[in-house]
Amino acid sequence: MIGFIGLGIMGSRMAGRLLAHGHALIVHNRSQEKAEPLLNQGARWAASPKEVAEHADIVFTMLANPKAVETVAIGENGFLDHLAEGSLWVDMSTVDPSFSRRMAQEAGKRKVRFLDAPVAGSKIPAEKGELVFHVGGKAEDLEEVRPLLECMGRAVHHQGEVGSGTAMKIVINLMLAQSMAAFAEAVTLGEALGFDKAHVVDTLLGGATAAPFLRGKRDKIVNGDFEPEFPLEHMQKDLQLVAQTAFEQNVALPLANAGKELYALAKQKGYRGQDFSAIYQFLKDR
Amino acid sequence: MIGFIGLGIMGSRMAGRLLAHGHALIVHNRSQEKAEPLLNQGARWAASPKEVAEHADIVFTMLANPKAVETVAIGENGFLDHLAEGSLWVDMSTVDPSFSRRMAQEAGKRKVRFLDAPVAGSKIPAEKGELVFHVGGKAEDLEEVRPLLECMGRAVHHQGEVGSGTAMKIVINLMLAQSMAAFAEAVTLGEALGFDKAHVVDTLLGGATAAPFLRGKRDKIVNGDFEPEFPLEHMQKDLQLVAQTAFEQNVALPLANAGKELYALAKQKGYRGQDFSAIYQFLKDR
Amino acid sequence: MIGFIGLGIMGSRMAGRLLAHGHALIVHNRSQEKAEPLLNQGARWAASPKEVAEHADIVFTMLANPKAVETVAIGENGFLDHLAEGSLWVDMSTVDPSFSRRMAQEAGKRKVRFLDAPVAGSKIPAEKGELVFHVGGKAEDLEEVRPLLECMGRAVHHQGEVGSGTAMKIVINLMLAQSMAAFAEAVTLGEALGFDKAHVVDTLLGGATAAPFLRGKRDKIVNGDFEPEFPLEHMQKDLQLVAQTAFEQNVALPLANAGKELYALAKQKGYRGQDFSAIYQFLKDR
Amino acid sequence: MIGFIGLGIMGSRMAGRLLAHGHALIVHNRSQEKAEPLLNQGARWAASPKEVAEHADIVFTMLANPKAVETVAIGENGFLDHLAEGSLWVDMSTVDPSFSRRMAQEAGKRKVRFLDAPVAGSKIPAEKGELVFHVGGKAEDLEEVRPLLECMGRAVHHQGEVGSGTAMKIVINLMLAQSMAAFAEAVTLGEALGFDKAHVVDTLLGGATAAPFLRGKRDKIVNGDFEPEFPLEHMQKDLQLVAQTAFEQNVALPLANAGKELYALAKQKGYRGQDFSAIYQFLKDR
Numbered sequence A, B, C, D: 001m002i003g004f005i006g007l008g009i010m011g012s013r014m015a016g017r018l019l020a021h022g023h024a025l026i027v028h029n030r031s032q033e034k035a036e037p038l039l040n041q042g043a044r045w046a047a048s049p050k051e052v053a054e055h056a057d058i059v060f061t062m063l064a065n066p067k068a069v070e071t072v073a074i075g076e077n078g079f080l081d082h083l084a085e086g087s088l089w090v091d092m093s094t095v096d097p098s099f100s101r102r103m104a105q106e107a108g109k110r111k112v113r114f115l116d117a118p119v120a121g122s123k124i125p126a127e128k129g130e131l132v133f134h135v136g137g138k139a140e141d142l143e144e145v146r147p148l149l150e151c152m153g154r155a156v157h158h159q160g161e162v163g164s165g166t167a168m169k170i171v172i173n174l175m176l177a178q179s180m181a182a183f184a185e186a187v188t189l190g191e192a193l194g195f196d197k198a199h200v201v202d203t204l205l206g207g208a209t210a211a212p213f214l215r216g217k218r219d220k221i222v223n224g225d226f227e228p229e230f231p232l233e234h235m236q237k238d239l240q241l242v243a244q245t246a247f248e249q250n251v252a253l254p255l256a257n258a259g260k261e262l263y264a265l266a267k268q269k270g271y272r273g274q275d276f277s278a279i280y281q282f283l284k285d286r
Helices: A009-020 A032-040 A049-055 A066-074 A097-109 A123-128 A139-152 A164-192 A197-205 A212-223 A232-249 A254-271 A276-284 B009-020 B032-040 B049-055 B066-074 B097-109 B123-128 B139-152 B164-192 B197-206 B212-223 B232-249 B254-271 B276-284 C009-020 C032-040 C049-055 C066-074 C097-109 C123-128 C139-152 C164-192 C197-206 C212-223 C232-249 C254-271 C276-284 D009-020 D032-040 D049-055 D066-074 D097-109 D123-128 D139-152 D164-192 D197-205 D212-223 D232-249 D254-271 D276-284
Strands: A002-005 A025-028 A058-061 A088-091 A113-116 A131-136 A153-160 B002-005 B025-028 B058-061 B088-091 B113-116 B131-136 B153-160 C002-005 C025-028 C058-061 C088-091 C113-116 C131-136 C153-160 D002-005 D025-028 D058-061 D088-091 D113-116 D131-136 D153-160
Touching: A002 A009, A002 A049, A009 A025, A009 A032, A009 A123, A009 A139, A025 A032, A025 A049, A058 A066, A058 A139, A066 A097, A088 A097, A088 A139, A097 A113, A097 A164, A097 A232, A113 A139, A113 A164, A131 A139, A131 A164, A139 A153, A153 A164, A164 A197, A164 A212, A164 A232, A164 A254, A164 A276, A164 B164, A164 B197, A164 B232, A164 B254, A197 A212, A197 B164, A212 A276, A232 A254, A232 A276, A232 B164, A232 D232, A232 D254, A254 A276, A254 B164, A254 B254, A254 C254, A254 D232, A254 D254, B002 B009, B002 B049, B009 B025, B009 B032, B009 B123, B009 B139, B025 B032, B025 B049, B058 B066, B058 B139, B066 B097, B088 B097, B088 B139, B097 B113, B097 B164, B097 B232, B113 B139, B113 B164, B131 B139, B131 B164, B139 B153, B153 B164, B164 B197, B164 B212, B164 B232, B164 B254, B164 B276, B197 B212, B212 B276, B232 B254, B232 B276, B232 C232, B232 C254, B254 B276, B254 C232, B254 C254, B254 D254, C002 C009, C002 C049, C009 C025, C009 C032, C009 C123, C009 C139, C025 C032, C025 C049, C058 C066, C058 C139, C066 C097, C088 C097, C088 C139, C097 C113, C097 C164, C097 C232, C113 C139, C113 C164, C131 C139, C131 C164, C139 C153, C153 C164, C164 C197, C164 C212, C164 C232, C164 C254, C164 C276, C164 D164, C164 D197, C164 D232, C164 D254, C197 C212, C197 D164, C212 C276, C232 C254, C232 C276, C232 D164, C254 C276, C254 D164, C254 D254, D002 D009, D002 D049, D009 D025, D009 D032, D009 D123, D009 D139, D025 D032, D025 D049, D058 D066, D058 D139, D066 D097, D088 D097, D088 D139, D097 D113, D097 D164, D097 D232, D113 D139, D113 D164, D131 D139, D131 D164, D139 D153, D153 D164, D164 D197, D164 D212, D164 D232, D164 D254, D164 D276, D197 D212, D212 D276, D232 D254, D232 D276, D254 D276
Parallel strands: A002 A025, A002 A058, A058 A088, A088 A113, A131 A153, B002 B025, B002 B058, B058 B088, B088 B113, B131 B153, C002 C025, C002 C058, C058 C088, C088 C113, C131 C153, D002 D025, D002 D058, D058 D088, D088 D113, D131 D153
Antiparallel strands: A113 A131, B113 B131, C113 C131, D113 D131
């Protein structure tokens, strides 16, 4: 049986894809409520991470941050001590590379194999199985779970040894966060200069300076409706992972840190649960 | 006859397009040397902006910054006092909207018509006539010069009254500057994490988080050759125009200002004459 | 007679000092209301800057920003065209050095002498005549007005030629703005870590890392009462002058620009009219 | 016997103070070379942290960062497993509060008592015994070592429970780092505006906007000699601890993060081993 821990916006949809492809699933989440739709589709409920481990030989985790991953893995009633030797843990959470390497060590001590396999893509691609996986770890371990990953994603890239999936993911999320914030500032400036919001947005989206994913944020910005696909507080957390990693690797990233604090202010001022494109609204509100 | 003042990387190529389409041109530049290729193609040389005005009824300017425009227009031997009433001045330089409005007033006092018509695109599009014009001013004035603009560009957008061409241009250049800097930081982080430079660059360019124009910067970054298409110091100047305009319009743009200073440091540390994508090299060098 | 234009928080108190020392004053302000206390003390009212010029041979200006100075000096009914040759204009406003030099030129064209004489100090020192003047311009002009400056200040420093008073002033205000913001962030961090606000504030003020002027901000922060001595929006304007000047002088000031935008956000979010120490409150509020 | 681990710029001088006051010391450092002067004064050498623990019932640590502390405490041959129950560990390193609390837990598991007791002050105060201690932990434990701390410092402040010494220390270092950087930018601006360096420095130091500790940096800046009292890379590390802590405590500190990256750039560009006041030189160099 396959274990799946973490049923938020992303995890619930990814687990749903596995179920829909006929895989038997045992699931766990901090609040059981979010598991209900999956249980109705046939998934089995586990009252703790430990209980997941007792019934699964492959465990997927999809959680909000390193601390949450650490808790379910090696905290009280964590799953890692209870997995059978030779089992495989696939962590799809966005964490930092040092953390992935540390989790791989914890797994290794218990003779559990480990892959870091974070995903590019948010709510809609998760629902449609169109995520992109960036995977770190052993090629043979990846081959073993590739069919499962392909239920959830349209592409699977092996980036190298343990930690390299996570490494590529934070590089991508840095681009995502900063492109969004740069776009938000450009639209804000355009409006301040008297342009109609939709006109600036569409002019930028029609040119060569705006990242393609921004087209998916058009309506949110134009309509001022920031229902979360990827919550702002998660993006802010990812920028913190970027900053921590840059410090460890001894590179200066002035713009990334400025972006981190811009999102931090927005988080503090009430936009934390909105989509991260609400960074625009933070800049606009008076 | 058509006057053309400012024959830098962009201006020389744009003037060349007009010549190639059979238009008679009288040109001026601070240093005559840069005019030679155009003179060989049949353009006439003017020893001063004033001399341009004495022979032209349409004057194009393509200069580095507001001060340079002000000097050729209303400085000593400037052209504006010498243009016939009813002439048309088309300023294609990247300046700030307040400045465009002020130049329109100066022109108006002398019964000269004015369009601000800055361009999106750099060296190669300038050469191929594939620039995009964003034009502010009266529609009938624009219609009069549209055929000329279409010698130089593939699209001409009327953005509204005087200053609105410039307004849209600095919005676009803000996106350009910040996307470039965000990309440079992301690649820097990727390399610090052990990835091959070309692999990170191509992964990002293959995804949805990188602005399309960045594909044109790929080889510069991968090969470390930053021959200028758009010099870094000009981009830094444009960010200063953005910051000045944001102050005037009373909007905060924290990320834009962080970008401005990142380019300012790079400019100070020796990268000023290189392509603005050399912001990557500044971040990498130790 | 002495002319005095600009009767805000600072100007009204400085003019009051001159009156109290027995000098005859003709005053003007955008709104007459603020002049009433001075008129009651014997000052004469002028309906326009022009009218000030018609009765004074020395004119002091104390205004909010370069634009305001330009308007009263050379705008409609400005004073400069109406001052007698040989008169002296002393601009005590905080502006940028380029602007001071330009005003000196405008004065010079009309054979009016010019000093830039901005002040360090805010409301209380203005009231007590304890300001510090930093003066740019000719030594003999300064000697002529020194007795008047000494009615308003406790020290008068001749910094050099025209513009150098202003230059030193913006250097000082940069320190002021940034020390305040750094202190605000440190207190914010301390409170977030569980310390009592007054304890962090007093610990920092008792050590060697906090600028002396911060002692005067203690009660504002501890009591959360930000009645303006020096309004936040003026400080934000001064940082803009710093940024503009740094661009002109070709130096990068990353921290100054980050500070500028921090104050800009606070200004936008409702703290513009409060004392600039309210940057603390902006950081704290949720 | 008293154990002392970490004999860098600070630790060597602090240990020297204890020796000079007649205390028996067993010392350890990564490189033995730095211990020689102390050994000549009568200190005993320990080949490992473990060996320190075998002879001491009080252990002081004074190390560069959390990782170094963790290594000597609970890494291979770490001291913590070898200290007798009831011993006392006093960590004087600058770390983050979360880390101090974690170390207290590690100590507690082994029935070892723990104080976090970081110091304000750098090389000269360390030599003269004029440091200021900010201590977190139990009052009775502090009383026990107070006489020892008073050999090294002129003041000892009990800030509260475990972690609160460290908490106050990073608040203070944030002020230190930011005041230094603000001063460096102000001097840079002043020089760019034509003032003599010493004149700007002394004007600022004579006013109310500069933190008192900056007087101790005057000669370094004026003479351009940045022999380290507190190395720039350590300050950059402390700002990283501030940023990490601010994230954990959910407060935005935009200026602190901008400062962090300014120091990070300077560190990267060759100023890492110089005094942190060399941030001035980084800003000036072209």
